[in-house]
Amino acid sequence: xxxxxxxxxxxxxxxxxLASLILIIRIxxxxxxxxxxxxxxxxxxxxxxxxxxxxxLPGVLLFRVESPLLYFNVANVYQTVWSKVTSSGPELKxxxxxxxxxxxxxxxxxxxxxxxxxNLGERxxxxxxxxxxxxxRDILRFEDVxxxxxxxxxxxxxxxxxxxxxxxxxSNAPS
Numbered sequence: 091x092x093x094x095x096x097x098x099x100x101x102x103x104x105x106x107x108l109a110s111l112i113l114i115i116r117i118x119x120x121x122x123x124x125x126x127x128x129x130x131x132x133x134x135x136x137x138x139x140x141x142x143x144x145x146x147l148p149g150v151l152l153f154r155v156e157s158p159l160l161y162f163n164v165a166n167v168y169q170t171v172w173s174k175v176t177s178s179g180p181e182l183k184x185x186x187x188x189x190x191x192x193x194x195x196x197x198x199x200x201x202x203x204x205x206x207x208x209n210l211g212e213r214x215x216x217x218x219x220x221x222x223x224x225x226x227r228d229i230l231r232f233e234d235v236x237x238x239x240x241x242x243x244x245x246x247x248x249x250x251x252x253x254x255x256x257x258x259x260x261s262n263a264p265s
Contacts, residue, residue, distance in 0.1 A: 121167065122157075123156075124139070125152065126144070126153060127145050128147060149184060151178055151184070151185045153187060154192075159195040159196065159199025159202060160196050171206065185206070186217075187217065189221055192223075194226065197229065197233055200232075200235050219251075227242050
C-alpha cells in the first residue's frame with residue numbers, strides 16, 4: 091500500500107509483487123524442520139519441540155520438512171537433519187522422513203534423500219520415507235530413489251512405516 095502511495099499504481103504493484111516473491115523465497119529457503127514424537131495414546135506424530143509431551147521413540151528419528159524440497163533449501167535441510175543425526179548417538183537405528191508436508195520435491199530434493207540414504211547407511215542406519223504425495227513419488231522413481239528405499243507407497247502412514255521399520259531393524263539386530 092505504501093509503495094502505491096509513494097510511487098503510483100503500476101510501480102507500487104510491481105514493488106509489492108517483488109517484495110512478496112522475496113518473502114516467499116526467504117521463507118522456503120530455510121524451512122522449519124520438525125522432529126516428531128508420538129502423541130501419547132495415539133498413532134499420530136507431531137513436532138516434539140512444540141509439544142514436549144510427545145513421546146520420542148527409542149532408536150528412531152522422525153522428521154518433517156514443512157516446505158517443498160527445492161534446490162535452494164536442500165543444503166539447509168540436510169545440515170539440520172544431519173546435526174540431529176550426529177547428536178542422537180549410536181542408539182539411532184532408523185530415520186523416517188515424513189513427506190506429508192512436502193507437496194513437491196525437485197531433483198535436488200531427491201538427491202538430498204539419496205545422500206541421506208547413503209550417509210546414514212554408512213553408519214548402519216536405515217532411512218525410510220512416509221506419506222509421499224503422487225508427484226513426489228514420481229520424482230523419487232525418476233531419480234531412482236525408490237530403488238534404494240524400496241517401494242514408496244501412498245497407503246503407508248507414518249505410523250505404518252514406524253512399525254515396519256522398527257520390526258525390521260530389531261530383526262536385523264545381532265543376537
